[in-house]
Amino acid sequence: MNTVKSVRELRAAVAQARAEGKQIAFVPTMGNLHAGHAALVEKAAQRADFVVASIFVNPLQFGPSEDLDKYPRTLLADQEKLVEAGCHLLFTPDVEEMYPHGMDGQTRVSVPGVSEGLCGASRPGHFEGVATVVSKLFNMVQPDLAIFGQKDFQQLAVIRTLVRDLNMPIQIIGEPTVRADDGLALSSRNGYLNTAQREVAPVLYRTLQEMATAIRAGERDYAKLVAVAQQQHSAAGFSPDYLEVREANSLRPATSDDRRLVILLAAFIGSTRLIDNLAFDLDTPG
Ligand SMILES: Nc1ncnc2c1ncn2[C@@H]1O[C@H](COP(=O)(O)OP(=O)(O)OP(=O)(O)O)[C@@H](O)[C@H]1O
Ligand SMILES: CC(C)(CO)[C@@H](O)C(=O)[O-]
Ligand code: BAL
Missing domain, CATH: 3.30.1300.10 (Pantoate-beta-alanine ligase, C-terminal domain)
Structure with missing residues (x-):
């Protein structure tokens, strides 16, 4: 598995896979990977020939009093898990690579309806941050399909709506929540x-x-x-x-x-x- 930090390297690697006639699957994450993430990558490897994952803790989707700073960053362990699950390319941009012009003036993507209420009410701005970064990642990777967990049920609905409303030619697949033996959803x-x-x-x-x-x-x-x-x-x-x-x-x-x-x-x-x-x-x- 190759790990790249820049959009330029990402595009070059994906272009090579495309030139080889490969179908591209994409699994976006925030890292600190567990068996729930591995299930998404394994599904991606079953459904496509070339699997791209990303790890990016997106500041735009965190509220001011949330856990952005303490969110666990465990790149080496994550890379091992991704290789085992069948990932071919890992994209790990830093904040400057994702938001080179800063976050304040960043064009935002807002999904009405399904973003409202539930986590949308408790975390103002959260789904705008998610929809914006996922739109950017989709444009960077240009996958044929992308895989998300049903654990983030409202997020999955937001992304399905986003892809429909913005005519993105990407198939969205939702995967069941992986749980610990006692039922707790892995997170x-x-x-x-x-x-x-x-x-x-x-x-x-x-x-x-x-x-x-x-x-x-x-x-x-x-x-x-x-x-x-x-x-x-x-x-x-x-x-x-x-x-x-x-x-x-x-x-x-x-x-x-x-x-x-x-x-x-x-x-x-x-x-x-x-x-x-x-x-x-x-x-x-x-
Ligand atoms: N237990 C799980 N089963 C299946 N998919 C999962 C599970 N947990 C997370 N995912 C999916 O993995 C992807 C990346 O999620 P993320 O990196 O935020 O993981 P997380 O463990 O949910 O972290 P968080 O603590 O932020 O909720 C999302 O599509 C999410 O729905
Ligand atoms: C989809 C996502 C990677 C966007 O930052 C994040 O919200 C997540 O990990 O579920
Ligand atoms: N799993 C959703 C990402 C977040 O909580 O910000």
């Missing part, structure tokens, strides 16, 4: 948890499963289910950020008639904010 931010916090963290996914089971059994009082789950989160030491039942395609608040649902949550434990979600179809047995 780089799990590394911030102390032992006691890590022990209680699986309560998040457990309550999502309990809510989904209740809805499948006919419960349609979503507010009641949310209140019960939030009590369990609070009892475990979490401060709820949001917990909502939405229609899975549009992300609008769910009605009792909707069949494709997603329950999404964000919650703080100490200063660590975790997200998770569970999508299900009432017409498909669970």
